[in-house]
Amino acid sequence: EVKLVESGGGLVKPGGALRLSCAASGFSFGGYDMHWVRQAPGKGLEWVSSISSNGAYIYYVDSVKGRFTISRDNAKNSLHLQMNSLRVEDTAVYYCASEWGAAGLEYWGQGTLVTVSS
Amino acid sequence: DIQMTQSPSSLSASVGDRITITCRASQNIKTYLNWYQQKPGTAPKLLIFAASSLQNGVPSRFSGSGSGTDFTLTISNLQPEDFATYYCQHSYPPPPNTFGQGTKLDIK
Numbered sequence: 001e002v003k004l005v006e007s008g009g010g011l012v013k014p015g016g017a018l019r020l021s022c023a024a025s026g027f028s029f030g031g032y033d034m035h036w037v038r039q040a041p042g043k044g045l046e047w048v049s050s051i052s053s054n055g056a057y058i059y060y061v062d063s064v065k066g067r068f069t070i071s072r073d074n075a076k077n078s079l080h081l082q083m084n085s086l087r088v089e090d091t092a093v094y095y096c097a098s099e100w101g102a103a104g105l106e107y108w109g110q111g112t113l114v115t116v117s118s
Numbered sequence: 119d120i121q122m123t124q125s126p127s128s129l130s131a132s133v134g135d136r137i138t139i140t141c142r143a144s145q146n147i148k149t150y151l152n153w154y155q156q157k158p159g160t161a162p163k164l165l166i167f168a169a170s171s172l173q174n175g176v177p178s179r180f181s182g183s184g185s186g187t188d189f190t191l192t193i194s195n196l197q198p199e200d201f202a203t204y205y206c207q208h209s210y211p212p213p214p215n216t217f218g219q220g221t222k223l224d225i226k
Binding site for chain 1: 173211212216
C-alpha cells in the first residue's frame with residue numbers, strides 16, 4: 001500500500017521556523033519527483049516546491065524563495081521542507097505529493113496544518 | 119510563470135447531468151495538463167493527466183481534452199460522489215506547476 005505521511009506542522013509565531021517531513025512507503029520513492037502543495041483555510045491549492053528524483057533540480061514558488069528549503073533522503077524514503085521566516089500568509093495545510101514523469105501528482109499525503117500566528 | 123484560469127468558479131448540476139469545466143493556460147503548455155478532484159477535508163485526487171489520460175481506477179465518465187492553451191474536463195452522467203471541487207494544474211517544465219483557482223460543483 002502506498003503511503004505518504006506528513007508530520008511537523010503546528011503553531012508558530014511570525015518569524016519562526018518549522019521543518020515538515022514526509023515519510024514514504026509502498027512505492028519506489030527514489031524514482032519519483034516530489035512536491036509540496038499547500039492550501040490556506042477555505043482557499044484553493046497552491047504549488048510550493050518540488051525536487052527531482054535525484055535531488056538535482058529544485059524549484060520554489062516566488063513567495064517562498066529564500067525562506068523555504070526542500071530536501072530529500074532517498075535512503076530513508078523521506079522528504080523535508082524547512083520553513084524559515086514564517087509569515088501569517090504561510091498558514092495552510094501542507095501536502096506532500098509524488099510525480100512520475102510529468103504525469104500528475106499521483107500519490108498524496110493527508111496533509112499537516114501549519115498555523116502562523118502571534 | 120504560467121497562469122491557469124478555470125471557469126466557471128462554481129457550478130450547480132443534478133445527478134445524471136453532463137458538465138464541462140474549462141481551463142486556460144497563459145501560454146502553450148502542449149498537453150502538460152492535469153485534473154484533480156478534492157472533497158472537503160481530504161487530499162486532492164488525480165483524475166486526468168497529460169490532458170486526456172485517465173488515471174487508474176477513475177471512472178470512465180470522467181474525460182479530458184485539449185492541447186496548447188485550452189482544456190476541458192467533462193463529467194458525464196453525474197453521480198452523487200462527484201460533487202466536489204475540481205482543479206486543473208499544468209506540469210509544463212520547469213515549475214512552478216501552477217493550479218487553477220478551482221471549480222466547486224454542487225448539487226442543484
